[in-house]
Structures are given as structure tokens and as C-alpha cells.
Amino acid sequence: MEVKLEQLFQDKVDQEIKIEPRDWMPEKYRKTLLRQISQHAHSEIVGMLPEGNWITRAPNLRRKVALLAKVQDEAGHGLYLYSAAETLGMSRDEMFQELHTGKAKYSSIFNYPTLTWADMGAIGWLVDGAAIMNQVPLCRTSYGPYARAMVRVCKEESFHQRQGYEIMLTLANGSPEQKAMAQDALNRWWWPSIMMFGPTDDNSPNSAQSMQWKIKRFSNDELRQKFIDATVAQANILGLSIPDKDLKWNESTGHYDFGTIDWEEFHQVVAGNGPCNKQRLKARVDAWENGAWVREAAMAFQEKEQARQTKTEAA
């Protein structure tokens, strides 16, 4: 029976028929998606923190409203994704619990500090750029609610990258100090950004299954290469140099070759030993705990209003 259902499921996926919440799905498909979507949602929420750091110190009002709007979008993206994840049978509170206890992960890029204003540029350009590479194919992912959430996210994400690049452009064409600041931000964010695509294909054991189920459409290495190929030219326009001495155009492959990624650093940050892991998690736990009375009060208010209304209707 199970085998037959699994075959029917795979046939649907192969025919590009979307899977919806109440359709039969293999337990492992459900678990994989739940892990991926909740992790994605957590990344949006934690991702607000490094940028939130600069809202009050944006250099002018134009930059400030843009940054505010971007951070607000990220809250929205987190919410779309949490709703999509909830359709797989885990409550919102359980997901928060998993984030707060460290059981669930979020993108490790957000465990790096934002030291200067140029980091707002580098994050928009590189981090959002890498995220877009990942997210565009996810608009066609096999699970309906996830695909629909991603369509919405992708529509909004393009402004994030453009505003970041514009910040970099302004700094790169500014004073020597400003240009140096932009270069410094690129130096610090480049490697963590290309790590965002995850481990190399030969170290990514679950990838094949996710590809078969069409959760993923491209492998980690394919997406990373695409990102690097697109970004080099953008760095040239800025007149900034990518901090990789092995980066070189390869005529025969039609792609850029690049240096070795420090996977030890990646694993350390994922394991909780990045520069800001503790600070980020603490900010989330504090927000949750300090907001408890608000959630409680809102429910109490609703119950009281409802009781009042019932009484009026009875009279």
C-alpha cells in the first residue's frame, strides 16, 4: 500500500502537479520540507537583527526608509514561510521553541556582525543576491504552499538587492575612506555569502532525494557557481576587488574558477561558535519572553470582548 502511494506521489511530482497540505506525502518529504521551510522562516526573522542594528544610524532619510522597508519585508517573509510550514502539521509556537532551544537552525550568515554602514550595502548586494539565487527556483518547488510563499518573497526581494548595490555604488564612488569601507565590507561578507549555498554537492547527502522530490531544482554547487558568475561583473562595475586570489575566468568551462572555501569556519558557525550566535539567539528569546504578557493580554481582551458580545446578544 505504502509503496503504491509513494509511486503515485512521485508520478504527481514528475508531472509537475503540486502537492497540497492534505494530499498524501511520504513522511520524509513532510519532515524535509518542515525542516527547510522553518529554517528559511527563522532565517528571515533572525536576519532582521544585523540590519536592525543600523536603522537608527542610517546616513540619511532616504536610506533609512529603505532599510526600514527592507527589514519589514523580512518580517513579512518570515510570516509567509511560517504559515507555509504550519500546513505541514507543526504549530507556530513549536517552531519558535525549536529556534529558541537551538534545535532548529537558521542561515549562518546572520551570525556575523555588521560593523559599518557599508555592511548594509554588502548584505543587500551579496546576502540578498545569494538568497535570490536560491529562492527563484523555489518558486517552482513541488509543495504548493511553499511555492506560493516564495513567489511572494521573490517579488519583493529584488528591491533589497538593488538598494544594497546602490549603497555600495555610492560608497565606491565617494571619498577614499568611503571606498575603503565598501572594500572592507566586501572582504568580510564575500566568503560567508558563497557559503550560504551550503556544503558542496559531494558533502550534501540529502540533496539527491530533495531533487527527486523537486523540492530543490538545482544543486548547491550549481547555484553557488551561478552566483559567483553573476557577481564578479558587478564587483568590477563598483571598482572593488573580490577577496579571492584564485578567482579566474575559465574559458573552457565558461565559468569562474574560485578558491577553496573554509568549510571548517562554516561548520563552526553552524555549530554555534560564530561571532554573534549567542547574541542573535538571545535577542530572539528575549523578544519572545518579554512579549509574553502582550500575547496573553491580547487573548484576555478578546475573551472579554466575546463574553460581552454574547451577553448583549442574549439580552
Next chain:
Amino acid sequence: MDQKEWPLWEVFIRAKQGLNHKHVGSLHAADINMAIENARDVYTRRMEGVSIWVVESKHIHANDPHEQSALFEPANDKVYRHPTFYVLPEEVNHM
């Protein structure tokens, strides 16, 4: 965790006057007003709508997807419900 979770709401947005409300997603809120305000912030940050409906998710009832065929198959063989089923002479254009 012992605290009660805010209920889940489904959100429907009318993109512009004259169109129907369309399901866009869901969110949590304590009451109707909060659901509408949150829906505005979450789903209409870029003028996506002129009207919002919210319905508590528990009030939505759906057919069983496993009985899909019993419910929808009877319509499959009724091609005579479509205009192209009827053969008319060439001269009768655009009927």
C-alpha cells in the same frame, strides 16, 4: 508553551475594485481587528489590495482530497456543456 496560541486566520484580498477576493495566505491574531491590521501589514505592503477579508481558519470547511475523483469526475464526460461540442456551419461566425 503553556500559553494559548493566537488563533489562525485565512486572509483574502481584493486587488482592485471589481475583482473578487482571493486567498493570499494566513496569519495569527488574537481577534478580528488585529487579524485585519496584521493582514494589512503582512499582505498589502505594496498596494496589493483595496479590501481585506479575514476568516478564522477553523471555519473553513473543505472536501476530502482523497475523494477527489468521486466529487469531480462526473463533470469529466460532459463535453456537451462546452460550446465547442456543437458543430455549426462555417458561415455562422462567432456564435
